[in-house]
Every structure is written in C-alpha cells, then in structure tokens.
Amino acid sequence: MYDLHIHTKFSKDSLSEPHKIIEIAKKKGLSGVAITDHNSMQGYISAREAARKLDIDLIPGEEIMTNRGEILAYLISEEVKPHRSPEETIEEIREQGGISAIAHPFRGKSIRLGSIVRLVDFIEVTNGRSSRQENEKALKLATEYGKKGIGGSDAHTLREVGQVITVGGLRPERIIARECPYRYLFIIYSSIVKLIRL
C-alpha cells in the first residue's frame, strides 16, 4: 500500500516535515510512500533516515513542472530540471532509469496530452486534490491508451497522507481513495501560513 504523491516543506505550498510524513505513513499502515516535491528531491533526501528507521519503502520522486503541465518522476537518481518540454523531461527520466507519469492530467491548465500519453509509463488517474470529474477523465484517458493508472493523495498537509493509496506501488494493482471532508480548509490554511512566513 503506497501513497505515490506527497509534498513536504521543500515545496512552496506545503509545511509538512518529511520525517512526520513517514511517521504518519507508518501509523496508517502504508508499506511505502513517494515524496514528490515540486522541482526538488530535497524532501526525499530529508525523509530517508526516518524511512529506514521505520521500515517504510521510500521511493525517490519529483513533480516536475514542464512548459505543458506537470510530470511525476519516480526512482530517479538526480533532480530533473523544470520548465522544459514534457518530451525532454520524460526522456531524461527514462535516461536516469526512472518511471514517469502524467500528474492530474485534467486539472486546471492541463497538459496538452496528445503524444505525451504514449511516452509515459503511467497516468495518475486518482489524485486526492482533483475533482471526481477530473479523475474520471484521467481514468478514461488511461484506458483509451492502454496505460496503467496510479493514484496518490497529492498531500500538501500531514492529514492528507494516505488518503489515496496505490496497492502494489509502482506495480499498480488497484487504487483506494478515502474522502477527506476538510481537505479544502487544509489547502487554504497551508497557503496562508506560507504567505505569512514569506
């Protein structure tokens, strides 16, 4: 049981301490997590010790901003630079021996999907911060292209960790999503605190 999309304080829009995320994952009975900070692997690096101690399988990750939407990278060894084309970004992930996924393909300014879908390994079909309609469209897209779906909470707060679980992790079998009725309040809260700190 894995949560494959989690942000830490190394993302501009989150306050979560990396070791706390690991503690919560353990408490919630997860076997592993992927830390996927925006354009950074610092959160992953900071969480490693806690993951080792608590025996949580910590997957190195990053959520990379491209010039056409966001790409999730897993099992990369180095940070992938943002603001390039999705094609170049996916290529670099592959060169590093990593795994790529389109993050929340239908949220907001969505990626112009087209050929990119064919290039990635997975589509994020359940994102804890996307609407039901956005997730349904993503699932349809994955089915159409014969791509496997993965899911993650997209946690920006500690409470969201484990809200969406991919059974099997990067060998996805099925996805379990739990509703968090207060999630929008937490989203607003962490944005305000960050603004005040800046």
Ligand SMILES: [Zn+2]
């Ligand atoms: Zn995210």
